[in-house]
């Protein structure tokens with residue numbers, strides 16, 4: 001964990017996001033859907049960081065569970081442009097019995113001003129697409145990134 005800017009959660013993972021050609025609208029401003037891609041990239045990086053690499057973890061047929069996104073939102077506070085470099089701070093806002101809600105704060109590199117923020121929730125499902133308990137190793141890995149001490153089991 002690194003020390004985040006003043007109003008980002010204390011317990012977060014910093015992920016560098018270069019704004020690419022193809023992320024923006026015709027005016028060169030980052031398109032809203034791109035932020036959701038960045039958010040999912042942040043989730044993947046956090047999972048990798050806590051020992052659940054998504055390219056293996058999401059495709060583990062033996063374990064038989066999935067983690068679909070069930071809700072997501074973003075606020076876009078300042079325009080960000082092609083060529084900008086963002087720092088994304090990923091945290092855990094809520095760790096439920098069957099779901100986890102991630103928090104996202106975006107900053108331009110070298111600036112303390114938050115340019116965007118959001119959240120997304122993933123629910124654990126079994127092979128029959130019914131919600132089930134979050135896998136223990138995922139819960140244990142994510143707990144240190146929880147913004148508050150509240151954990152539901």
Ligand SMILES: CC(C)(COP(=O)(O)OP(=O)(O)OC[C@H]1O[C@@H](n2cnc3c(N)ncnc32)[C@H](O)[C@@H]1OP(=O)(O)O)[C@@H](O)C(=O)NCCC(=O)NCCSC(=O)c1cc(O)c2ccccc2c1O
Nearest residue numbers: 058066067068069070071096097098099121123129130131
């Ligand atoms: C997933 C569902 C089957 C859940 O339905 P259910 O009726 O069981 O939901 P409950 O109301 O009982 O809640 C269970 C659990 O989830 C939390 N929750 C539910 N809705 C929300 C919400 N909108 N926001 C936040 N949290 C929510 C609820 O609080 C409970 O948690 P607790 O911890 O409190 O117990 C059903 O919702 C469903 O089928 N939804 C459709 C999902 C979908 O199609 N999503 C589209 C995108 S899929 C996607 O993006 C995706 C991303 C990934 O990274 C994946 C990784 C790995 C596998 C798949 C992925 C994936 O598909």
